[in-house]
Amino acid sequence: MSDKAQTTLPPQEQPRQPGQQSMMDPPPRSGEHRYLAAGKLKGKVAIITGGDSGIGRAVALAFAKEGADLVVCYYDEHEDAEETRRLVEAEGRRCTLMCGDIGDEAHCDAIVKRALDTCGHIDILVNNAAEQHVSQRMEDIDSGQLERTFRTNFFGMFLLTRATLPHLRAGAAIVNTTSVTAYRGSPGLIDYSATKGAIVAFTRSLSKALAQRGIRVNGVAPGPIWTPLIPASFPAEEVQTFGADTPLGRPGQPEEVAPCYVLLASEDGSYMTGQILHPNGGEIING
Numbered sequence: 001m002s003d004k005a006q007t008t009l010p011p012q013e014q015p016r017q018p019g020q021q022s023m024m025d026p027p028p029r030s031g032e033h034r035y036l037a038a039g040k041l042k043g044k045v046a047i048i049t050g051g052d053s054g055i056g057r058a059v060a061l062a063f064a065k066e067g068a069d070l071v072v073c074y075y076d077e078h079e080d081a082e083e084t085r086r087l088v089e090a091e092g093r094r095c096t097l098m099c100g101d102i103g104d105e106a107h108c109d110a111i112v113k114r115a116l117d118t119c120g121h122i123d124i125l126v127n128n129a130a131e132q133h134v135s136q137r138m139e140d141i142d143s144g145q146l147e148r149t150f151r152t153n154f155f156g157m158f159l160l161t162r163a164t165l166p167h168l169r170a171g172a173a174i175v176n177t178t179s180v181t182a183y184r185g186s187p188g189l190i191d192y193s194a195t196k197g198a199i200v201a202f203t204r205s206l207s208k209a210l211a212q213r214g215i216r217v218n219g220v221a222p223g224p225i226w227t228p229l230i231p232a233s234f235p236a237e238e239v240q241t242f243g244a245d246t247p248l249g250r251p252g253q254p255e256e257v258a259p260c261y262v263l264l265a266s267e268d269g270s271y272m273t274g275q276i277l278h279p280n281g282g283e284i285i286n287g
Contacts, residue, residue: 019228042067054227170214223280247282
């Protein structure tokens with residue numbers, strides 16, 4: 001393969017996690033002109049964490065097109081969050097923004113309260129917020145980084161799910177974002193990959209615990225998707241070839257992942273629970 005063929009993106013990087021979509025070149029595609037809806041979530045209310053950008057924004061837009069009102073949670077990327085709200089409201093749906101640290105238990109409780117206050121009920125929970133930090137050696141992962149990554153990626157998911165559960169009825173759906181790294185590992189993202197493996201086990205265990213209550217729990221394990229986490233995590237020269245090693249030879253776009261969440265949140269996925277979907281560019285991981 002030539003150097004030109006290996007180049008998938010312009011070289012770029014961002015100075016802080018979790019990154020901002022407004023700074024990316026080219027901007028990720030969220031599905032404004034691609035996604036065709038069929039009213040699959042009409043009248044539903046969904047909470048989406050990490051909904052300001054990347055996969056979360058694409059899911060928010062797809063859900064809005066399908067008829068759902070949303071509570072979109074994010075950390076502090078206000079410009080990106082406002083753009084998500086603009087896109088959702090352009091579809092005629094309600095979009096309530098909640099900024100703060102998903103790893104804080106009180107904030108998780110506040111998210112649920114805001115959803116109930118503004119929308120009256122909750123039907124879907126999408127646990128998508130995450131951060132990652134590249135470390136070439138395990139010895140370089142200090143306790144602070146380890147705890148922070150687990151606090152955001154896993155503890156936040158657990159705490160928000162626990163806060164939401166008393167308000168979910170039969171027919172509700174929970175969709176968790178894991179990663180291809182949960183299955184094949186990543187030597188530079190050991191702590192991140194560990195959180196994603198925990199999410200797979202959490203999804204499978206919770207699905208069995210909630211099956212008799214009629215609440216489905218599934219997950220999505222994206223491969224290399226062009227989101228703000230990428231330029232915020234890797235040096236510019238690595239970003240330049242991001243996704244080139246997949247069978248499809250390119251990174252995926254958020255709009256190519258969002259339909260998985262629609263399937264799992266809607267009646268189209270009514271006989272699926274405890275399952276993981278794999279939009280990853282063709283890598284076979286048998287998971």
